[in-house]
Amino acid sequence: MIVAELKPINEIRNMIDRYSSILVVGCDSCVAECAAGGQRETMLLAAALKLSYGRENKGPRITEAWLDRQCVDDFIDRIADQVPEHEAILSLGCGAGVQALARVYTDKPIIPALNTLFIGETQMRGVWQENCLGCGQCKLGYFGAVCPVTRCSKKLMNGPCGGSKGGQCEVNSEIQCGWDMIIRRLEGLGELDRLSEYVPPVDWSTSHSGGPRRVVREDQKP
Amino acid sequence: METNPIRIVVYHCRNLRLFKNGEQKAFARSRPGVTLVALPCSGKVEAHHLLKTLAGGAQGVLVCGCAEAACQYLEGSMRAHKRVAYARSWLRQIGIETERLQFVHLPPMDGNALDEALNGFTARLESFGNVTSVAKIQAG
Numbered sequence: 001m002i003v004a005e006l007k008p009i010n011e012i013r014n015m016i017d018r019y020s021s022i023l024v025v026g027c028d029s030c031v032a033e034c035a036a037g038g039q040r041e042t043m044l045l046a047a048a049l050k051l052s053y054g055r056e057n058k059g060p061r062i063t064e065a066w067l068d069r070q071c072v073d074d075f076i077d078r079i080a081d082q083v084p085e086h087e088a089i090l091s092l093g094c095g096a097g098v099q100a101l102a103r104v105y106t107d108k109p110i111i112p113a114l115n116t117l118f119i120g121e122t123q124m125r126g127v128w129q130e131n132c133l134g135c136g137q138c139k140l141g142y143f144g145a146v147c148p149v150t151r152c153s154k155k156l157m158n159g160p161c162g163g164s165k166g167g168q169c170e171v172n173s174e175i176q177c178g179w180d181m182i183i184r185r186l187e188g189l190g191e192l193d194r195l196s197e198y199v200p201p202v203d204w205s206t207s208h209s210g211g212p213r214r215v216v217r218e219d220q221k222p
Numbered sequence: 223m224e225t226n227p228i229r230i231v232v233y234h235c236r237n238l239r240l241f242k243n244g245e246q247k248a249f250a251r252s253r254p255g256v257t258l259v260a261l262p263c264s265g266k267v268e269a270h271h272l273l274k275t276l277a278g279g280a281q282g283v284l285v286c287g288c289a290e291a292a293c294q295y296l297e298g299s300m301r302a303h304k305r306v307a308y309a310r311s312w313l314r315q316i317g318i319e320t321e322r323l324q325f326v327h328l329p330p331m332d333g334n335a336l337d338e339a340l341n342g343f344t345a346r347l348e349s350f351g352n353v354t355s356v357a358k359i360q361a362g
Binding site for chain 2 (some may be wrong): 008009010040041043044047048050051052054055
């Protein structure tokens, strides 16, 4: 899932102060799971904005709404009747959601309320870990389902750098060494032999470094 | 004569059994401005409830939970405490007194403890003056 976090309220205020009516739109998918932009956070942010404006005796009209997904047109259409009544939309979607809203509602300013951070997993309640960089050439099968591109700070593909201590990375002692995890996992599975296979360096042209990516499937098109 | 009592909303865990049958109404009558909301567990309170309550015109919100070790739902009281702290961090960002949101552990079946907690809370709120005119502005 996409992991994000709410921006500081002052930053949001700087972007929306010019509008007299704002539709605050949450997204109940990834960003709800990471407690950044779901229903709860939408209500929280709307209430916080009302308090913030109320403190200054200002009163823009603030309305709350949320979508199951902000990155799919079929869902985005569900706020179509509310959008014309508002001057701007404050989106609690990830970057993709914000841009999808902008593509659909071309005449409305769409303001992001979140900082989109990474693709990751919920490791435990309140802890989200980045574990996929979306490089476009998944090699997890060679590495016991631990990604060296993401979990190794140096993105090493052919073994540890030798700098880790007690299973922690030398770049930052709070980061687990990716290669420590890979080796322990393969050891446990009895598949350490997988590491004897040479894995070539990553071809970054399939990652974002090759420009914005796009998948087209004719069988899926209308 | 209290023409303009301080508006306080109290979210309290039902398992505290603060009131016997019928006592809650009498208590509320004796405390103008105080709204009592019984919850199945204080852990049902979320940060957005707290901010919404303030944005709706309350001048303070008091959340009453059981002692953490006594919580029937194990984590409810602890969660409520954390959520109040989180909601307070939002008030700090906005520049509103964080003490407007308060969490207290109360002993079970002790209405007097609630009374005392409310006395202290009301006095603290009085020192802040009239909170925000948020409700009036935003209600429209």
